[in-house]
Amino acid sequence: MERLTTVLFVALVLFICRTSGLSCEIGCGETFPECSCSSTCTSLGTCCTDYKEYCVDILPYSGSILGGTDFMLLEASFNKTSHIVCRFNSNTDTVGYVDESGRGHCISPLLFETGWVPFQVSSDNGTTFSRDGSWLSVHTGKLDAKFKAILVNSTKWQYYGTPDVGGVLEMTWNTSLVRAERVNIELWGYRETGKAYTDTWQSEWAYLYSLVRNHTNNGSFSFLPKPAENGFSSWELGSVRVSPSCYKDGMWNVQAAWTEDHALAWHLEENFRQNSTIWALDKCLAWDKLENQLPNFLDDIIDCPCTLAQARADTGRFHTDYGCDIEKGSVCTYHPGSVHCVRAIQASLTYAAGQQCCYDSTGAQVLTSDSIGGSTPDRAHDWGSPPFKKPPRVPGQSHWVYDVLSFYYCCLWSDNCNYYFKHRPSSDCRRYRAPKSAVVFGDPHFITFNGVNYSFNGKGEYTLVSSEKKHLTIQGRTEPVNGTFIKATKLTSVAMREADSDVIEVRLVAGHKGLEVLQNQKTLPFTEQSWMDLHGVFVFSPTSTNVTVMFSSGAGVEVRLREGTMTTTVLLPEEFRNSTVGLLGRMNNDPKDDLALSNGQLVRNHSNPEELFSFGASWAVFNKSALFTYDSEYLLEQYRSGPRHDLSFLPVFSVPENPDDPLANQASEICSGEGSQFCRYDILVGRSASMGNATRASFQSHISLAQDLKQVVSCGWLRPPDNGKKEGTTYLQGAKVQFSCDDGYTLKGSAERVCLGSGLWSGAETSCVIPSNIAGIVAGSVIGALALIAIIVTVVLYTKKQKRKTKRSVEAAKTEF
Secondary structure (H helix, E strand, C coil), X not given: CHHHHHHHHHHHHHHHHHHCXXXXXXXXXXXXXXCECCCCHHHHCCECCCHHHHECEEECCEEECCCCCEEEEECCCCCCCCECEEEECCCEEEECEECCCCCEEEECCCCCCCEEEEEEEECECCCCCCEEEEEEEECHHHCCHHHCCEEECHHHHHHCCCCCXXXXXXXXXXXXXXXXXXXXXXXXXXXXXXXXXXXXXXXXXXXXXXXXXXXXCCCEEEECCCCCCCCHHHCCEEEEEEEEXXXXXXXXXXXCEECCCEECHHHCCHHHHHCHHHHHHHHHHHHHHHHHHCCCCHHHCCCCCCEHHHHHHCCCCEEECCCCCHHHCCCCCCCCCCCEEEEECCCCCCCCCECEEEECCCCEECECCCCCCCEXXXXXXXXXXXXXXXXXXXXXXXXXXXXXHHHHHHHHCCCCHHHHHHHCCCCCCXXXXXXXXXXXXXXXXXXXXXXXXXXXXXXXXXXXXXXXXXXXXXXXXXXXXXXXXXXXXXXXEEEEEECCCCCEEEEECXXXXXXXXXXXXXXXXXXXXXXXXXXCEEEEEEECCEEEEEECCCCEEEEEEECCEEEEEEEECHHHCCCCECCCCCCCCCHHHCCECCCCCECCCCCCHHHXXXXXXXXXXXXXXXXXXXXXXXXXXXXXXXXXXXXXXXXXXXXXXXXXXXXXXXXXXHCCCCCHHHHHHHHHCCCCHHHHHHHHHHHHHHHHHHHHCCCCCECCCCCCCCCEEEECCCCXXXXXXXXXXXXXXXXXXXXXXXXXXXXXXXXXXXXXXXXXXXXXXXXXXXHHHHHHHHHHHHHHHHHHHHHHHHHHHHHHHHHHC
């Protein structure tokens, strides 16, 4: 009865809202004069009455790209007779349901893309779709293990049938992922068909066969695999799905738990088990032939950073490869000898290719020319790329088809890596150019791209970086430290956009204990996933104090929370040279013109705080260009309706020197060396020793970052001589490479070569040759020739003598006769 009363009340409210034209039904995101259906309405208290009913929140909000996740529609009302249909991307329907408590559920579908996918919900079996939401589709490799079915000893699954690998296979799963007492366990296969780089190139997932039906949902299954029948062994890539037994075999888009996609060695034909090496070699040769026919993508991808330090610092363009992470124990299955790998974040423009760069424990890049564990480029970027859906842009699977299965053929199932590395050679770093960095930290202090440092304590919203050439805008908001009593400010929000990308804002949460990320004014949750693919931008937030934003141009913005203050670092690649303006200066290696007002006038005296204050104030943003979210009365009053630069707020310009100050001793203890003036200001003016300590740490961190990004010289890879070997696999300035020859050969050229600052190797090219004695050979040849002549002359003379003797004998005989 209580439930019926609630439903009737909600229905009455919805009727009133609709008849008055103030409903969020088919209007999420809209703002009306009387109320709002936008994401900011909750904090402002301006939501239309039916906002939560039609603009739905969900739990969980993310799941595998392969689908099958059951998620709840929070706060939306349904009755027992509702027939729920959930429509994703306007073209893929799944059947939902209403649970015992009257809450609606959807099932996520198999998708061919990652990122936020819009969906609509119908409660009348698909007649009308009035509710809106968003679902986060996640790459299987980035999905937490608790949301997947697990292959126990996955290496055994993927090497099954090779020498000494066999026996029973086992898999496990969390039973809560499949809401059923009995389950079917099915094999699904993936392949790509058609001609590469044409409109006929298509991706395909297909149900192949069931391993078992009507299995108890106890969270585990083991079996002894057999070669697949009916031609199914031609499918070499796939995933195992656990789904309720009430559905027919191979039914699409039902609740399920999937394993990661993997090489299906365990179901391949009998010929593979009889001689996996020969089978794999045939596949490797076929792949080699195919690669020879495909366009060369190697010139389309970015070069690798030269060192591990550069690779980890260049966060705008490279990100940790989850398959080889130094922070997680360096389990580098496909790159033995490496301790850490990164991937280029953006796929290449023409071929959607990817770059992978791996490094050893010394920080040097590992090259495939020296090691099977070297860096390898990818014809298909592992993480896919917009617009996704078709090869080679399907996240994960396209990469498997063109780059991983071939590695199994040529390197793991046979010993023919020379074919693989012919088409996937490591990129060295001779063309790599490190980005330039600039930072805002503390109360707030600035270090520009060209190394100029200063402080600006205005209150307002300002342009940190603007590049008309690259269509990048980064803005910062400053607020007074601890209210209005301390005459200093700090950065509390950074908003940014590049071209037509989503607007990303990173700001301090209430209490300044964490960071909040907003996408187009809507808060992004990072409770389930740390990585998000958005429109024209990626966001990574492993903790609530750490956010990195990565744009398509390679520009990166790092925001770190230290003691209630935001440290914001901007990294820009070489392409931004001579195109930036704003509080972080002009990126042109010329510090003299860094501090230019918005009208172009240069600051004459960098030591004059009043002149610097006027410079900063000139970069206040215009109302029409502001990127910030104003979702509180305070922000509306102080920033949106107020001046972008508060003329009434005058900060303390210089550090007071008062030996009786109770914080003076702490300032002396904490603040020393380069950058100490910033630390002292934040302690003695900001009145916080912890803030001063955070400022010192931020300054030192930036100095370390600049050192990590320092350009280094590479001379390029050196080949070992034929019939010889080399020692040394580092090719940066100062590195030495030594050469030696096998027994029976002599070294010609330089036995040691050094990488010079010019980018050239010292010495001469090295080779190993067979030793020779020219004089002995000549003398022997002459003596042999003379001996041969003597023998010939002797034979000729003897022959003539015998002929004369015979002739005389014949004539004497005739006379006698």
